[in-house]
Amino acid sequence: MKxxxxxxxxxxxxxxxxxxxxxxxxxxxxxxxPGVLKERKGLTITQGSIEQQSEMRDCFTGADxxxxxxxxxxxxxxxxxxxxxxxxxxxxxxxxINDAKVSRFVLMSSFGSGETAEKSSWxxxxxxxxxxxxxxxxxxxxxxxxxxxxxxxWTAVYPVTLTKDSAIPTSDLVTLNRVRQVPGIPxxxxxxxxxxxxxxxxxxxxxxxxxxxxxxxxxx
Numbered sequence: 521m522k523x524x525x526x527x528x529x530x531x532x533x534x535x536x537x538x539x540x541x542x543x544x545x546x547x548x549x550x551x552x553x554p555g556v557l558k559e560r561k562g563l564t565i566t567q568g569s570i571e572q573q574s575e576m577r578d579c580f581t582g583a584d585x586x587x588x589x590x591x592x593x594x595x596x597x598x599x600x601x602x603x604x605x606x607x608x609x610x611x612x613x614x615x616x617i618n619d620a621k622v623s624r625f626v627l628m629s630s631f632g633s634g635e636t637a638e639k640s641s642w643x644x645x646x647x648x649x650x651x652x653x654x655x656x657x658x659x660x661x662x663x664x665x666x667x668x669x670x671x672x673x674w675t676a677v678y679p680v681t682l683t684k685d686s687a688i689p690t691s692d693l694v695t696l697n698r699v700r701q702v703p704g705i706p707x708x709x710x711x712x713x714x715x716x717x718x719x720x721x722x723x724x725x726x727x728x729x730x731x732x733x734x735x736x737x738x739x740x
């Protein structure tokens with residue numbers, strides 16, 4: 521299976537590359553800065569821009585799946601002024617997927633985006649999602665409306681706060697419509713998020729689903 525990873529130089533993206541290679545997949549990292557990743561067997565590093573639909577289409581052609589771990593890096597400027605990164609790029613990514621006739625798309629979003637914010641603890645809901653990082657999450661909400669135009673079998677994943685801690689044995693992946701609340705401030709290792717994203721690649725029964733990714737028992 522041939523898999524293209526977007527955001528492959530980010531923390532989650534690098535774990536996704538490693539996890540996919542470990543499963544024996546042929547992995548293509550579509551990146552702006554190719555020198556960040558180490559070349560190895562099974563990995564092709566392709567330089568390009570997520571702003572250029574034609575470059576992505578050429579890279580995606582012949583791939584079985586695309587996994588996107590793209591996201592704006594949190595900063596004071598992003599929190600204060602906001603960003604339109606997702607609104608600029610996700611529609612182009614989806615159009616390139618459609619043009620290349622890719623059959624599977626796995627998108628990593630964030631818990632706190634859209635309806636997920638209302639399922640969070642009161643502190644996160646009021647302070648972070650509706651105040652400090654509201655503009656960042658609004659960008660994701662607007663961009664993800666373009667998923668309705670995706671011809672591929674797509675799944676969107678909403679992980680809770682991610683950390684650089686060592687991987688834990690398991691995590692919970694559950695459809696959002698089953699979740700009433702995510703109490704507290706659960707923290708999940710990047711490695712676990714990457715494993716869940718890669719495990720979703722061959723799934724055929726998750727089409728059009730939005731999934732919460734959290735610690736075991738971290739929802740009700």
